[in-house]
Amino acid sequence: MGAHLALVTIFVTLLLHCCNIDYGAYVTAHLSSDLKGFQFFIEKTNDFFNNKKNDLLSNTFRGSPSNRTSSTTTTTTTTTTSTTLMSSSILEIARRxxxxxxxxxxxxxxxxxxxxxxxxxxxxxxxxxxxxxxxxxxxxxxxxxxxxxxxxxxxxxxxxxxxxxxxxxxxxxxxxxxxxxxxxxxxxxxxxxxxxxxxxxxxxxxxxxxxxxxxxxxxxxxxxxxxxxxxxxxxxxxxxxxxxxxxxxxxxxxxxxxxxxxxxxxxAGCGFFRAVITRREESSASHTTPHVDTILAASAAVISLQNIVSREANPLDSQVVSVASFNGGGNDIDMADPKTVVLGGTFRAFSNASIHQIRRRIEEVIVEQASVYRCTATVDFFEKKQPIYPPTxxxxxxxxxxxxxxxxxxxxxxxxxxxxxxxxxxxxxxxxxxxxxxxxxxxxxxxxxxxxxxxxxxxxxxxxxxxxxxxxxxxxxxxxxxxxxx
CATH class of the missing domain: 3.40.630.10 (Zn peptidases)
Structure with a gap:
């Protein structure tokens, strides 16, 4: 009985070595006091030799193409076993x-x-x-x-x-x-x-x-x-x-x-913008000032910004332009037209090319719409402090x-x-x-x-x-x- 146990021990050790299996990781992952892990190992070993014994003999005595295929299969089996043992060991530590x-x-x-x-x-x-x-x-x-x-x-x-x-x-x-x-x-x-x-x-x-x-x-x-x-x-x-x-x-x-x-x-890639739309101070020959409505100018810019995605973007290329804030600077009592209106928002797309195209069009739309209503506009994309996020x-x-x-x-x-x-x-x-x-x-x-x-x-x-x-x-x-x- 002692001789048989010694032979089994030598066999298991040599097999672990030949299969490049880490014995310590195996023990951690599978052995228990009731030797279920050892039984699991013997079963897997029997399956391995029952399925592969002819290929193993070929590998030992011949160097043929089928021999190389068998070697690849054996390597794959060994790698899979090693990966399984690694996963089991990691989970065992995590779940303590x-x-x-x-x-x-x-x-x-x-x-x-x-x-x-x-x-x-x-x-x-x-x-x-x-x-x-x-x-x-x-x-x-x-x-x-x-x-x-x-x-x-x-x-x-x-x-x-x-x-x-x-x-x-x-x-x-x-x-x-x-x-x-x-x-x-x-x-x-x-x-x-x-x-x-x-x-x-x-x-x-x-x-x-x-x-x-x-x-x-x-x-x-x-x-x-x-x-x-x-x-x-x-x-x-x-x-x-x-x-x-x-x-x-x-x-x-x-x-x-x-x-x-x-x-x-x-x-998505992501950027932010802040636009300031300002009334131009113009005088006619009679010293009267034309009425300039910054609220109207800013509203027209907001509407036109929506066309960047709905009319200019490829429908299969998901994009977003969203105005998230609109501040005219007034209140319920002061109904005077503000001199400036501030817009803020974000823009997003799934490619760098699209994100930079949107950035260019946002600036063009806001500046040119403001000009139509006799206003000026500046657009800040915060690129010095916070560069545009690329897509992930x-x-x-x-x-x-x-x-x-x-x-x-x-x-x-x-x-x-x-x-x-x-x-x-x-x-x-x-x-x-x-x-x-x-x-x-x-x-x-x-x-x-x-x-x-x-x-x-x-x-x-x-x-x-x-x-x-x-x-x-x-x-x-x-x-x-x-x-x-x-």
């Missing part, structure tokens, strides 16, 4: 009770003390505190309050994962134990969850650092909502050596933990990478291909520098918990059960990328 409680506590601490763009000093301290506890190295500050951390070998390849940190100037109206304690500020877009998930990924990756075949770069970015934090992070070297980058956003449109994404354009376009291969990871990790019922949306994201600035990029959603919708409100709503809530899943997805995307490109 202590991991779940820790990641929720991180999110709640950030949620209670929200900070606006470039004010994320306490959030920065919290992140550095947790990275120090993990033994994860980092560079800080970047872009004022941002952080670049790294886990792995310290060498190539380098894959990036980004989380944004800033809150919004919104008074939270959702009542729960960890409601914002800062008046007029709230994490109404889930960036607190993004930070918690990326810290969770850091913990998982640090736990599995000996498996990493390269370096994972973790970017904690300020000012996504306002201030183009991504652009400043890039200027401070956040993307140094990074060859692929990924990011996620919580979504109330998808059930908890369901991943959603698409290849190609996902989010997912690279096809990186989208497929996210999809494969989600399917392997969570199963076919937990991935959806989603339509493009007119929202905008400054992740697009990373994508311009690193085209091998993909952005995806993680669902947090749970009607029972009230997690049904859109981002930027004062009633915004998330289902925190998505947090460990998001951490696992981040970690698996990064580790698998390194496995495939290292």
């Amino acid at each position: 009770p202590e991991t779940i409680e820790w990641i929720k506590s991180i999110r709640r601490e950030i949620h209670e003390y929200p900070e606006l763009a470039y004010e994320e000093f306490e959030t920065n301290r919290l992140i550095r505190r947790e990275l120090d506890r993990m033994g994860v190295g980092y560079r800080s500050p970047m872009a004022g309050t941002g952080i670049r951390a790294s886990v792995g070998t310290g060498g190539p390849p380098f894959v990036g994962v980004r989380a944004d940190m800033d809150a919004l100037p919104i008074q939270e109206l959702a009542e729960w134990e960890h409601k914002s304690k800062v008046a007029g500020k709230m994490h109404a877009c889930g960036h607190d969850a993004h930070v918690a998930m990326l810290l969770g990924a850091a913990k998982i990756l640090k736990n599995r650092e000996h498996h990493l075949k390269g370096t994972v770069v973790l970017l904690f970015q300020p000012a996504e909502e306002a201030g183009i934090g991504a652009k400043r992070m890039i200027e401070d070297g956040a993307l140094e050596d990074v060859e692929a980058i990924f990011a996620a956003h919580v979504s109330h449109q998808h059930p908890t933990s369901v991943i959603g994404s698409r290849s190609g354009p996902l989010l 376009v997912n690279d096809e291969q990186m989208y497929e990478h996210v999809k494969k990871v989600a399917l392997d990790l969570l199963g076919p019922n937990n991935f959806n291909e989603v339509p493009p949306m007119m929202g905008a994201e400054d992740f697009s600035f990373y994508s311009e520098v690193v085209p091998a990029s993909a952005f995806f959603y993680i669902g947090t919708r749970n009607e029972t918990l009230g997690s049904t409100h859109s981002g930027h709503s004062p009633y915004f809530m998330i289902d925190e059960n998505a947090l460990p899943v998001g951490a696992a997805v981040h970690a698996a995307i990064a580790e698998r990328y390194l496995n495939e490109h290292g």
Whole structure:
């Protein structure tokens, strides 16, 4: 009996070695006190040899084309097994009770003390505190309050994962134990969850650092909502050596933990404008001043702006021009025609060519319509302070990478291909520098918990059960990328 056990042990060890299976990861993922994992392994081993024994003999004694095909099949089988073990191990770490409680506590601490763009000093301290506890190295500050951390070998390849940190100037109206304690500020877009998930990924990756075949770069970015934090992070070297980058956003449109994404354009490019229409002061020979109505001039400009999309754009090329504010400067008592009227709005499209064409036409329409009504106009697109956001376009291969990871990790019922949306994201600035990029959603919708409100709503809530899943997805995307490109 002892001799038989010794032979089985030697056989299993040699097979694990030949198949390039990490024994430690296998034990973590499958073995248990009742030896179910060992039984699972023996069953899989029997299947493997029953199906492949003839090809294995051919590979051993001959070097024919069929031999090479069999070798490829064996390699594919080994890779699939290795990927399955990796996914199981990552999920096991993410779903430990202590991991779940820790990641929720991180999110709640950030949620209670929200900070606006470039004010994320306490959030920065919290992140550095947790990275120090993990033994994860980092560079800080970047872009004022941002952080670049790294886990792995310290060498190539380098894959990036980004989380944004800033809150919004919104008074939270959702009542729960960890409601914002800062008046007029709230994490109404889930960036607190993004930070918690990326810290969770850091913990998982640090736990599995000996498996990493390269370096994972973790970017904690300020000012996504306002201030183009991504652009400043890039200027401070956040993307140094990074060859692929990924990011996620919580979504109330998808059930908890369901991943959603698409290849190609996902989010629109976006710009903002502010136009000032001013009355010309003209005099006739008789010193009478012609009546000039700035309200009428501005109204004509608003109507004409709508024609840019309805009459000039390709109907199959989705575009938006929206006037969101109109200020004539008067009130109910003062009925005099104002000297100036100020318009403000936004414009969006799914290609850089379309977004810049819209920008040009907005300026032409406002200036020329104002002239018709004997007014002058200036249009400011804020390009010095806030450049136009490019569209967020997912690279096809990186989208497929996210999809494969989600399917392997969570199963076919937990991935959806989603339509493009007119929202905008400054992740697009990373994508311009690193085209091998993909952005995806993680669902947090749970009607029972009230997690049904859109981002930027004062009633915004998330289902925190998505947090460990998001951490696992981040970690698996990064580790698998390194496995495939290292």
